[in-house]
Amino acid sequence: MCAKKIAVLTSGGDAPGMNAAVRAVVRTAISFGMEVYGVRHGYNGLLTGEVQKMELRSVSNIIQHGGTALFTARSPEFNTPEGVQKAAAKCRELGIDGVVVVGGDGSFRGARDLTGAGVPCIGVPGTIDNDISSSEYTIGYDTAMNTAMEMIDRIRDTTESHDRCSVVEVMGRRCGDIALNTGIAVGAIATLVPEVKYDFEKDIIERIRYAQKTGKRHFIVVVAEGVGHSEDICKRIQEETGIESRATILGHVQRGGSPTLRDRVVASQMGYHAVELLRDGKSNRVVVMQGERIVDFDITEALEMPRVFDEKLYKISQDLSR
Numbered sequence: 001m002c003a004k005k006i007a008v009l010t011s012g013g014d015a016p017g018m019n020a021a022v023r024a025v026v027r028t029a030i031s032f033g034m035e036v037y038g039v040r041h042g043y044n045g046l047l048t049g050e051v052q053k054m055e056l057r058s059v060s061n062i063i064q065h066g067g068t069a070l071f072t073a074r075s076p077e078f079n080t081p082e083g084v085q086k087a088a089a090k091c092r093e094l095g096i097d098g099v100v101v102v103g104g105d106g107s108f109r110g111a112r113d114l115t116g117a118g119v120p121c122i123g124v125p126g127t128i129d130n131d132i133s134s135s136e137y138t139i140g141y142d143t144a145m146n147t148a149m150e151m152i153d154r155i156r157d158t159t160e161s162h163d164r165c166s167v168v169e170v171m172g173r174r175c176g177d178i179a180l181n182t183g184i185a186v187g188a189i190a191t192l193v194p195e196v197k198y199d200f201e202k203d204i205i206e207r208i209r210y211a212q213k214t215g216k217r218h219f220i221v222v223v224a225e226g227v228g229h230s231e232d233i234c235k236r237i238q239e240e241t242g243i244e245s246r247a248t249i250l251g252h253v254q255r256g257g258s259p260t261l262r263d264r265v266v267a268s269q270m271g272y273h274a275v276e277l278l279r280d281g282k283s284n285r286v287v288v289m290q291g292e293r294i295v296d297f298d299i300t301e302a303l304e305m306p307r308v309f310d311e312k313l314y315k316i317s318q319d320l321s322r
Contacts (some may be wrong), residue, residue: 003281004035006025006034006096007100007104008025008026008070009040009100010070010126011073011107012107012127013128015143018070018139018140018261019065019069021139023271024271024272025271028272028275029275034279036053037054038051042103043075044074046078047077051096063310064259066257075201084110084114084117087117097120098122099119099120100275101122101123102125103131104126107250111286112299115172115283122283122285122286123274125139125286127139127140128171129171129172129173129178132286134288135306137289139266140259143257145182147254148254158260162218163217163244164219165208165238165245165246168220168248168263170222170249171250175224176194177310178224178254179195180313183220187220187321189204189207189221196309198227200236204233236245270294284299286299
């Protein structure tokens with residue numbers, strides 16, 4: 001059945017570009033002759049009825065803003081079978097026959113459960129970590145990397161001035177893509193990611209000592225939060241090399257800020273495709289990027305796909321950091 005009245009919500013951690021996706025969903029739906037509603041505070045908003053009708057001007061002037069204008073929240077109640085049924089009942093009460101969910105893997109599981117309860121859902125990957133296995137790219141990833149790069153460039157100014165070593169921790173609990181790309185972009189002497197086990201002496205200390213022999217006096221080490229222990233790494237570097245060292249955890253600064261052009265465009269493409277799927281009567285799909293093309297997979301299939309780490313890019317980072 002083709003959807004005529006749909007809703008859009010953002011769930012999980014916020015990511016720059018979510019607003020562009022919401023804007024695309026709203027304006028695409030209206031252009032297709034659908035009614036469209038915005039759900040505030042994620043799945044929690046479905047349970048509490050925080051739903052409002054969206055018009056063209058409802059999404060004016062949001063594409064350039066980070067965060068999510070619809071807000072986001074965790075919903076323990078929705079994670080129960082009773083919560084899913086309650087949310088589905090609220091959709092039926094409101095006449096909503098399709099939902100676009102912008103978020104990560106946990107949000108997609110919720111979309112799959114809601115589809116199983118009779119409400120067709122489409123997932124759109126919005127997470128700065130780029131940790132959706134089925135998609136080569138997720139909304140917010142490019143902005144987060146650029147933010148991390150800009151922050152480390154600033155840290156480097158003081159690192160260079162004092163001949164220090166700066167250990168910078170970036171986001172990425174299970175996925176080291178932000179660390180890997182940022183490490184290359186800032187010329188880090190070492191980059192530590194959760195996908196690759198590291199040897200402290202070989203992968204950090206020996207690299208620093210080799211670089212010292214060639215005249216290098218200041219150093220950047222980039223650590224993904226999934227590796228962690230940035231303070232301990234910093235302390236140990238200073239103890240073993242005698243180089244004054246400082247640790248910086250960038251934290252949630254990486255989630256904020258105006259989204260880059262790439263995040264705005266990809267979010268717009270994905271939001272548009274999500275509404276096309278609902279218009280065509282499709283559900284339980286996740287919109288992804290594969291080979292720079294916007295395509296879609298069954299949500300269950302997408303969730304079961306193994307994540308592929310870019311071994312070649314990691315080797316490049318190793319060979320260039322000397």
